Amino acid sequence: MSKILxxxxxxxxxxxxxxxxxxxxxxxxxxxxxxxxxxxxNIDIIVIAxxxxxxxxxxxxxxxxxxxxxxxLKKSNKIRNCLTNLSIPFKFSSRYQASIxxxxxxxxxxxxxxxxHFEYSHAAVYLNIINNLIKYKNHFNNTRxxxxxxxxxxxxxxxxxxxxxxxxxxVARLFKYEKELYSSVNELWVLSKKDRxxxxxxxxxxxxKIIVKPPPMSEFVYKIKRNVETIExxxxxxxxxxxRPENEQAAINFIQKCFTDLRKIDPEYKLYIVGSNPSxxxxxxxxxxxxxxxxxxxxxxxFEKAQIGIVPLLQGxxxxxxxxxxxxxxxxxxxxxxGAEGIENSTNIFVNDNLGDWENIITKLAKKR
Numbered sequence: 001m002s003k004i005l006x007x008x009x010x011x012x013x014x015x016x017x018x019x020x021x022x023x024x025x026x027x028x029x030x031x032x033x034x035x036x037x038x039x040x041x042n043i044d045i046i047v048i049a050x051x052x053x054x055x056x057x058x059x060x061x062x063x064x065x066x067x068x069x070x071x072x073l074k075k076s077n078k079i080r081n082c083l084t085n086l087s088i089p090f091k092f093s094s095r096y097q098a099s100i101x102x103x104x105x106x107x108x109x110x111x112x113x114x115x116x117h118f119e120y121s122h123a124a125v126y127l128n129i130i131n132n133l134i135k136y137k138n139h140f141n142n143t144r145x146x147x148x149x150x151x152x153x154x155x156x157x158x159x160x161x162x163x164x165x166x167x168x169x170x171v172a173r174l175f176k177y178e179k180e181l182y183s184s185v186n187e188l189w190v191l192s193k194k195d196r197x198x199x200x201x202x203x204x205x206x207x208x209k210i211i212v213k214p215p216p217m218s219e220f221v222y223k224i225k226r227n228v229e230t231i232e233x234x235x236x237x238x239x240x241x242x243x244r245p246e247n248e249q250a251a252i253n254f255i256q257k258c259f260t261d262l263r264k265i266d267p268e269y270k271l272y273i274v275g276s277n278p279s280x281x282x283x284x285x286x287x288x289x290x291x292x293x294x295x296x297x298x299x300x301x302x303f304e305k306a307q308i309g310i311v312p313l314l315q316g317x318x319x320x321x322x323x324x325x326x327x328x329x330x331x332x333x334x335x336x337x338x339g340a341e342g343i344e345n346s347t348n349i350f351v352n353d354n355l356g357d358w359e360n361i362i363t364k365l366a367k368k369r
Contacts, residue, residue, distance in 0.1 A: 003111055004031050004043045007104075007126060008119035009095050011049040011070075013057035017276035017295060018241045019215065019321035020150045021053065023191075024119045025060065026216045027148055031117070032064075043067050044107055048095045048123070071100060089173045091153050092125040101129060112139045118147045124181050131184060147181065148189040148213075149318075152198055154178050156317035159338070179203045189213050192319040192342025217325050224303045224329040234269045234366050237306035237331065239299065239322050242292075243277035246315040250339075254312040255285050257355040262362060263289060269362075274302050303329040308365050311339030312355060318342065323349070332368075334361050 012024035031043055045064055047054065051072040061068065073081075078094040085093035104126055118124040124147045134140035154174040160167045182188055182203055188210045190196050196212055199205040238254070240247035251273055262269050269289065273282060276295035286292050296302070309326035311333060319342030326333050333349045340351045350361050 002031075002042070002114040005046070005104075005107060005111070005113045005116045006031065006043055006119065007046045007048075007117070007123045009048055009123035010120060011047050011053035011057040011060060012119065013053065013060045015059055016053050016056045018244065020120070021057075022218070023150065023215045023321075024148075027117070027119060027189075028064075031115070044111065044113075045069065046100065046103065047071065048097070048100060049073060069103060071097065088125060089153075089170060089177050091157070091174065092122045092177065095122050096125045101126065104130065105133070108133050108137075108140075113143055116143060116145045118145075118185075121147060121149050121151070121153050121178065121181065123147075124185070127181055127184060144186045145184075146187045146189060147185050149195065149199075150191065151316070151318040152178070152195060152202075153317075155198065155202075156315070159315050159317070185209075187211060191215050193344065194342040195318060215319065215321050215324070217321065217328055220298055220300050221303070221325045221328045224300055226304050226330045230304060231307050232270065232305050233307060234266065235306045235308070236269065236271045236362070237302055237309050237326065238271065238273050238275075238312070239302070239309065239326060240273075240275045241277070242273065242275040242279065242282055242294075246313060247275065248279060248282060250312045250314060251282055252285070253314060254310065254355065254358075255290065258312075258358045258362075259290070262359050265359065265363070269366075272302050272306055274299050303331065306331060308362060309333040310358075311335035312358075313339040332365050334358060334365070 006028055008024050010021050010024060012028045013021050014025055045068045047068065048071045051074050054070050054072040081096055082090045082093045085096050088096060116130060118127065127145065134143055154171055157167055157171050157174055182199060182205050186209065188199065188205065190199065190210060190212055191214060193212055196207065196210045199210055200207050238251055242248055259271055271290045273292045274296055278292050278294055283292055309331035311320060311323050313336050316338055320339050323333060323335055323339055323343060327346055327348055335349055335351055336353050337351055340349055343349055352358060352361060
């Protein structure tokens, strides 16, 4: 039986409405059930995550409570972590705590791990400490270290720096830090070939140490049955966790720069914004033609009903599960290049970064009913 140390920067769970946490749980479960190492594993789990995620992750605690150490973070904790570790980029130092270092030291002292797995890049803030610990221990000679990369952090921050110069200062630190991390690990998991290509070209990481693992999609997507008779003509679907700033910004930008003008041309157009925790900013746009649902346990109805999917993202990095799921369900999808990152071999996605052009694309697709 393999021995695994699994360190995650977010709570692996299906009960928190963001794609990354579901991917994290899928990776953890594969170790437990043996599909990642051909036999069942004995796993020690360390989760350093936002308090709201930890509280939501009842499935994680139900299954792994005997193997799990959780460190819930409030905003004040993250600020303190950053201020006491100024030599580390803030995205990474927000997860760095002396108490966790001590716990890792204790675990490595009494265990020999076959795999030390970091879920999310910023969980690997402990990689250098671990490497320094195990390099002198002969019984760790065969230990593999793995980082499962959800987003290439410096790429995401580079895009944010276009509208925030202060973030631009952090990008250089992030690039150097990420390159050192990715060069120091045995194996890197990425969600798309595009992310693999960024690692090889930008960070000079050998392709041989990178494994592409496309994200698992929600089970409901595979059960969608779209019927031309039940599709609502001129209806649009934006499917996203609305508590994420980039999704909120995308929805507002689309309404202001496209949908309002679209309805001047044809008032029958309808927009469904489906996803958890919409803010007051989003809810203020609600009317007969803009439906804001909040959390929906089973969104199948909207996937079967909407005529067109939209992904008007202006920020973010990595492959977007929301885009994959709408395409898998059979919706034609209009997206910015950021929303379409990593999507391959699909003839049903229409990529355009100028929202002014989206009116024409939407009206043409709406006529194809």
